Amino acid sequence: MGRKDWTENLTHRDRLRVEFTTRKGGVIEIGLIQYEAEIEGQWKPLVRYDMAHGFFHRDILRPDGTQEKLEIRYTDLAEGLTTALEEIHRQWEFYRQAYEGRIRK
């Protein structure tokens, strides 16, 4: 079993960290899909999807280190991946603004 990790650069200030778990060349698990934004000159993870703890879930990450966890139901890897990427597509600005708002509090 192996892991492959890399960064998908979406803009100069937005990127996705991706990690797939592979076996015999095939992808068997989504290790990580994490949206990161450059905020105040530093890359910050804002939302993370992974299969740690035995289930696929989303963590919304806050500047104080706390996080909000939500399980995501899926029937196969493609559905799980699609759900994660579509949520990021819809919500990325909200995640960033919410994070920035919490920094200012």
Next chain:
Amino acid sequence: MTLTREEMFKRNLALTKKRLLRALENPRVLQPIVPGAHVINLPQNDPELLRANLAMAMELAKRGDGRPIVMIPEVTERERWQEFREFIVGKRIVDVIPNEGGTCLDLIFEDETHVQLRALAWTNEEGEEQSFIDWILT
């Protein structure tokens, strides 16, 4: 015209999504990506995004965090089909497992590799639209 951050984000995310879903069907898609790399999309029919992405690659190269930069061209449906054909040539299928809704198939090969198929459609020699799942089952 310069792309806005929002447009660049959404267009790149669409290309990334397409490629990651392809990687689940055909793991060879991941081969050019070295561990830890910065990946940048090279779109086929979007010169505006292509220019923006090349500028982003140059900026990454200048910033020099030491990680390799890998630029991946967008793959058309025809190339995608060709890629899949090359992958399965010579492989013996030992099992075909449909999901509950019949929208997805797992092909299990004798060498214990497997491929997941979803809504892969093409036009046959008579010009009829067919889905990959129909073709496998007939």
